[in-house]
Amino acid sequence: MPENSLFTIFLNGVFIENFILIQFLGLCPFLGVTKETRSAVGMSAAVIFVMTIASAVTFAVASFLLIPFNLGFLELIAFIVVIASLVQLVEYIIRKHLPPLYKSLGIYLPLIASNCAVLGLVLLNRIQDFTFVEGIVFGVAAGIGFGIVMILMSAVRERSSLVNIPSSVKGVPYAFFAATMLSMAFVNYFEVIPL
Amino acid sequence: MNLWSEFLRGVTKDNPVFALLLGLCPTLAVTTSMENGIGMAAASMFVLLCANIIISSLKHHIPPTIRVPIFILVIATFVSIIGMVMEAFTPALHTALGVFVPLIVVNCMIIGRAEAYASKNPVSFSVADGLGIGTGFLLVLAAIGGIRELFGTGEIVLFGLTLIQMPIEASTFMIMPPGAFFTIAVLMALVNYRRAKLLERGG
Numbered sequence: 001m002p003e004n005s006l007f008t009i010f011l012n013g014v015f016i017e018n019f020i021l022i023q024f025l026g027l028c029p030f031l032g033v034t035k036e037t038r039s040a041v042g043m044s045a046a047v048i049f050v051m052t053i054a055s056a057v058t059f060a061v062a063s064f065l066l067i068p069f070n071l072g073f074l075e076l077i078a079f080i081v082v083i084a085s086l087v088q089l090v091e092y093i094i095r096k097h098l099p100p101l102y103k104s105l106g107i108y109l110p111l112i113a114s115n116c117a118v119l120g121l122v123l124l125n126r127i128q129d130f131t132f133v134e135g136i137v138f139g140v141a142a143g144i145g146f147g148i149v150m151i152l153m154s155a156v157r158e159r160s161s162l163v164n165i166p167s168s169v170k171g172v173p174y175a176f177f178a179a180t181m182l183s184m185a186f187v188n189y190f191e192v193i194p195l
Numbered sequence: 196m197n198l199w200s201e202f203l204r205g206v207t208k209d210n211p212v213f214a215l216l217l218g219l220c221p222t223l224a225v226t227t228s229m230e231n232g233i234g235m236a237a238a239s240m241f242v243l244l245c246a247n248i249i250i251s252s253l254k255h256h257i258p259p260t261i262r263v264p265i266f267i268l269v270i271a272t273f274v275s276i277i278g279m280v281m282e283a284f285t286p287a288l289h290t291a292l293g294v295f296v297p298l299i300v301v302n303c304m305i306i307g308r309a310e311a312y313a314s315k316n317p318v319s320f321s322v323a324d325g326l327g328i329g330t331g332f333l334l335v336l337a338a339i340g341g342i343r344e345l346f347g348t349g350e351i352v353l354f355g356l357t358l359i360q361m362p363i364e365a366s367t368f369m370i371m372p373p374g375a376f377f378t379i380a381v382l383m384a385l386v387n388y389r390r391a392k393l394l395e396r397g398g
Contacts, residue, residue, distance in 0.1 A: 022372050024224035028303060031216070073279070076297045077271045084264065116220050116301040123294045168387035172216065176380030183373040 006137050009130075013141025019117050020149045021183040026117030030153065031175055033108070040154035043108045044147030048140065050090060050112050051121050054083055055139030058122040059132050079122050087112055117146060152182060198323040205327020211304045212335040212379075213386045218304035221295050222336060223375040229351050229358075232340025233333065234288045238281065238296060240329030242273045243305050244322065251313040251321035266309045267300070274300045304332065342378050343369045 019025045026047075033039045061082055066075055091109045095102045112118060121142050125135040156178045165174060211217045221239065226232040249269050250257070257265050278296045281289040289296060299305070308328055313321040344351050347370035350360040368374050 024220050027219040076275050076300060080267055080271050080300055116298050119301050120294055120298055123297055168391055169384045173380045173384040176376050180373045180376040180380060183376055187371055
């Protein structure tokens with residue numbers, strides 16, 4: 001398998017470089033909206049959506065605007081503005097044309113603008129010098145990896161409301177303990193899958 | 196309300212990580228060693244301080260409806276500056292922190308202080324707040340980085356100087372991602388426990 005085949009990039013994005021558990025990107029929604037599965041699913045769908053579009057748009061911005069005009073130092077400011085306006089735009093379009101989807105994503109869309117996972121994704125795309133297609137594949141994969149972890153975590157936390165735990169561990173510390181276990185699985189700590 | 200108490204409030208009662216739960220991503224991602232933690236916290240502190248100064252001195256000129264984009268632009272400017280400075284003077288640290296240097300821009304700690312404090316208070320208090328919150332962040336990152344480095348490698352090396360060496364069997368678990376989650380879970384539970392004890396005694 002060639003080093004940078006699309007399939008490798010995809011697997012990398014979902015598991016090996018999982019955004020939440022390995023790279024620690026997007027911890028705010030990970031703690032904030034995993035109290036119940038419904039909202040975790042909504043947030044994940046919105047993130048997958050925005051990450052895919054953001055990969056495409058920032059690639060265009062970088063290769064047609066920033067690089068030809070030698071504005072590399074403005075990269076960060078340009079990307080953050082692009083993502084913020086993109087999220088606004090996506091929100092308008094969905095509200096107008098897909099009202100049911102808007103209803104389920106509604107409150108999560110604006111939250112994504114300040115989500116470090118999306119900005120992290122476009123910066124990683126630039127650092128790894130991904131082409132247009134590679135960037136989109138990595139974006140989709142990162143979104144799916146994000147979603148898997150969000151849903152796993154919300155299931156764990158829904159169950160935990162039934163368990164009797166010491167009051168000082170309740171809430172965020174408990175979530176971090178659960179994340180420790182999940183992260184051990186994701187880094188293949190016990191070498192269940194021989195590599 | 197005096198400057199010193201504003202500074203102390205940022206370190207203890209309003210500690211960004213343990214009390215406000217802000218800036219968790221860099222807290223976990225870059226604390227594989229004490230040195231990285233301190234470097235990251237110092238960079239964030241610079242941005243926080245500069246953003247607080249600019250925003251609190253311009254607070255009467257910023258239209259409230261577009262204040263958040265303006266905050267982000269101010270912050271992004273200082274992040275670009277510190278990114279370039281680090282690349283030029285501390286290239287090793289810049290590489291170690293990687294994508295988390297530009298990501299300071301979305302650190303909710305900084306925009307949170309701009310919105311909640313700097314846009315409502317005079318410049319001198321905003322400076323005290325920025326220094327206090329920044330110091331609180333620095334102490335937490337240094338502590339987490341130190342703990343992970345000590346148990347992960349058996350020693351703490353700070354800027355080429357070996358601070359502590361422990362004759363223990365080091366476990367790479369602590370410098371791997373799960374170790375970060377584990378360390379902050381334990382620390383946060385301890386802080387909560389202590390806080391509950393103090394409340395009990397107070398009331």
